[in-house]
Amino acid sequence: MPTIQTKKRVLVTGGAGFLGSHLCARLLQEGHEVICLDNFYSSNEDNVLALQRHSGFRLLEHDITFPVDVKVDEIYNLACPASPVHYQRDPVQTVKTNVLGALNVLELARRCNARVLQASTSEVYGDPIVHPQPESYNGNVNPIGVRSCYDEGKRCAETLFFDHHRQYGVHIKVARIFNTYGPHMHPDDGRVVSNFFMQALQGKDITLYGDGQQTRSFCYVSDLIDGLVRLMASPDWITGPVNLGNPEELQIRDLAERILAITGSESQLRIEPLPENDPLQRKPDITLAQSLLQWQPRISLHDGLRMTHPYFAGLTQDA
Numbered sequence: 605m606p607t608i609q610t611k612k613r614v615l616v617t618g619g620a621g622f623l624g625s626h627l628c629a630r631l632l633q634e635g636h637e638v639i640c641l642d643n644f645y646s647s648n649e650d651n652v653l654a655l656q657r658h659s660g661f662r663l664l665e666h667d668i669t670f671p672v673d674v675k676v677d678e679i680y681n682l683a684c685p686a687s688p689v690h691y692q693r694d695p696v697q698t699v700k701t702n703v704l705g706a707l708n709v710l711e712l713a714r715r716c717n718a719r720v721l722q723a724s725t726s727e728v729y730g731d732p733i734v735h736p737q738p739e740s741y742n743g744n745v746n747p748i749g750v751r752s753c754y755d756e757g758k759r760c761a762e763t764l765f766f767d768h769h770r771q772y773g774v775h776i777k778v779a780r781i782f783n784t785y786g787p788h789m790h791p792d793d794g795r796v797v798s799n800f801f802m803q804a805l806q807g808k809d810i811t812l813y814g815d816g817q818q819t820r821s822f823c824y825v826s827d828l829i830d831g832l833v834r835l836m837a838s839p840d841w842i843t844g845p846v847n848l849g850n851p852e853e854l855q856i857r858d859l860a861e862r863i864l865a866i867t868g869s870e871s872q873l874r875i876e877p878l879p880e881n882d883p884l885q886r887k888p889d890i891t892l893a894q895s896l897l898q899w900q901p902r903i904s905l906h907d908g909l910r911m912t913h914p915y916f917a918g919l920t921q922d923a
């Protein structure tokens with residue numbers, strides 16, 4: 605028998621960002637009403653322009669460090685700049701967004717008896733000594749470095765989520781998201797996939813930080829969104845944290861070669877210094893997501909990069 609979806613009112617904080625805009629589209633497609641909250645700190649309205657024609661969509665310009673009062677059934681808390689360039693621009697604001705933002709969505713969830721999902725991150729594992737990273741690993745994080753505003757902010761947000769769950773019975777879900785890529789990434793966010801595509805398409809040197817032997821594992825955006833939606837729909841006893849990411853690990857140098865091949869670019873690799881506290885390796889252990897959510901990524905890195913290419917090509921043509 606087909607499952608009948610109940611229409612819900614869903615708040616997506618950070619809804620105009622890269623992941624948020626895809627999530628809003630997916631929720632609208634499923635027939636839900638969506639309130640997209642954003643202060644456009646690391647995005648603009650472009651990502652959600654097409655959604656504004658939808659009658660179930662509402663855009664709310666608001667800074668989540670201040671309380672929000674709306675009536676909703678579910679909350680996805682994505683508000684926070686995700687790229688090192690953006691989150692290090694105003695580190696104090698990054699901590700506030702993570703900590704006060706978490707408090708504000710948890711208070712709202714408590715008032716509305718809503719489920720609330722936190723977009724946490726693989727950065728809670730810091731520069732990991734355990735590889736690949738399972739949820740049981742407590743991480744290796746520098747509390748005073750330039751990445752700490754993000755890493756420790758996200759760790760504190762997780763603490764607030766679990767304390768609200770234990771103390772007040774709030775229905776929480778915590779997803780630890782690993783590097784994700786796809787259309788709607790900000791072209792100037794300094795993240796590796798956006799940098800390499802933009803540089804390759806503009807015939808500029810590809811900026812390889814360090815020797816390029818550090819590893820990451822990249823997940824295509826539609827897979828990631830599917831994981832978030834499944835986690836939200838899971839039974840109450842599943843709180844997470846749950847890793848969501850693609851375990852296909854590769855060296856950053858290899859990623860550069862692949863993007864050069866896909867774009868047909870003749871750009872050259874240029875070695876630049878490795879940023880402070882840049883993790884050497886990262887790969888999710890997704891055993892938990894597979895068993896609890898029956899989730900695993902479907903799109904290979906090769907296919908995902910090919911699907912991402914037209915988006916960045918469109919941006920460089922417009923420029």
Ligand code: NAD
Binds near residue numbers: 684725
């Ligand atoms: P993004 O920067 O594209 O989107 C974040 C959105 O939050 C932006 O639209 C920004 O304007 C908004 N925002 C920032 N501060 C705000 C505030 N104080 N009030 C309201 N809105 C605010 O980043 P993204 O890649 O879409 O990431 C979304 C979430 O997922 C973030 O919380 C991020 O930490 C998490 N995450 C992303 C990745 C990834 O690879 N994309 C990996 C791990 C975790």
Ligand code: UDP
Binds near residue numbers: 797800814818882883
């Ligand atoms: N990186 C790089 N060149 C760039 C941008 C990033 O070599 O132009 C490297 C960066 O040092 C890191 C990896 O790519 O090792 C992923 O960087 P990103 O900022 O995308 O994500 P994060 O470090 O937060 O995982």
